[in-house]
Amino acid sequence: MQAAQLSPNEARGGGTLPMPAVPAHNGMDREFIARNQIVERYLSGRLPLKGAQDFERYCSQHPDLLDEIGLSDRITAALRLLESGGRAPPWDEKPKPWWERLPVLIGAAGLALMLGIVALVLVGKLAARDHRIGSLQRQVAVHALDPTVSTRSVTVIPNRDTASTRSLLTIGGSSAEMADLKIDLSWTKATDFRVTIDRLDQGRVAVLHNVRKDSNGMLHIGLNSSALGPGNYMFSIDALNWRGEPAPIAWATITIAH
Numbered sequence: 001m002q003a004a005q006l007s008p009n010e011a012r013g014g015g016t017l018p019m020p021a022v023p024a025h026n027g028m029d030r031e032f033i034a035r036n037q038i039v040e041r042y043l044s045g046r047l048p049l050k051g052a053q054d055f056e057r058y059c060s061q062h063p064d065l066l067d068e069i070g071l072s073d074r075i076t077a078a079l080r081l082l083e084s085g086g087r088a089p090p091w092d093e094k095p096k097p098w099w100e101r102l103p104v105l106i107g108a109a110g111l112a113l114m115l116g117i118v119a120l121v122l123v124g125k126l127a128a129r130d131h132r133i134g135s136l137q138r139q140v141a142v143h144a145l146d147p148t149v150s151t152r153s154v155t156v157i158p159n160r161d162t163a164s165t166r167s168l169l170t171i172g173g174s175s176a177e178m179a180d181l182k183i184d185l186s187w188t189k190a191t192d193f194r195v196t197i198d199r200l201d202q203g204r205v206a207v208l209h210n211v212r213k214d215s216n217g218m219l220h221i222g223l224n225s226s227a228l229g230p231g232n233y234m235f236s237i238d239a240l241n242w243r244g245e246p247a248p249i250a251w252a253t254i255t256i257a258h
């Protein structure tokens with residue numbers, strides 16, 4: 001087998017030597033492999049398909065050729081070169097994007113499941129709250145004040161130092177009653193007051209503006225015991241100056257029973 005010959009023009013012009021073709025027959029031998037750089041062309045992928053098949057067939061019939069051409073050393077050097085360049089070996093699996101990795105998928109599925117459970121719980125709570133609000137609204141709409149069967153006049157001595165949750169008296173009971181609360185404010189020179197009524201641990205019930213005490217120094221508040229729910233109520237009393245500015249001066253807590 002002979003290598004391809006250069007034309008006279010190519011030899012004189014010093015142009016690039018053409019790549020010799022691999023013979024179509026199966027006459028490949030060591031001399032041909034060395035002369036035509038078959039190993040380098042095979043490793044670089046520049047060998048035609050037929051030539052690559054012939055070379056592989058020859059290597060399978062002459063395995064000692066692999067030791068002669070130092071194929072193991074070439075592969076080792078190529079791997080070192082890949083490692084120095086930060087490239088993974090060709091047989092390594094390419095790293096998956098972070099969103100395709102199993103821990104991320106499991107975490108996302110767990111988060112979605114947790115959010116779904118939270119959403120179901122919140123929906124259930126909102127539905128229960130709406131039902132409760134609707135029930136209370138219906139009760140308020142249909143509830144009427146109970147008629148009072150008695151009227152009781154009670155003098156209340158408020159606490160002048162600080163607010164206290166200790167109840168001073170109880171009104172109401174098995175039947176509704178009308179309580180005339182007479183809050184003793186004879187000790188202050190103020191005549192006009194603001195009374196704020198709060199249900200303890202719940203919220204504000206009412207604010208009475210510009211309430212004036214009588215000549216005996218008593219502040220009168222009439223209250224139907226069925227108008228408010230059972231519980232403890234604090235009356236906060238603010239004195240109003242000539243500008244209408246409030247200043248806290250007394251507190252009293254009463255209990256309403258049904």
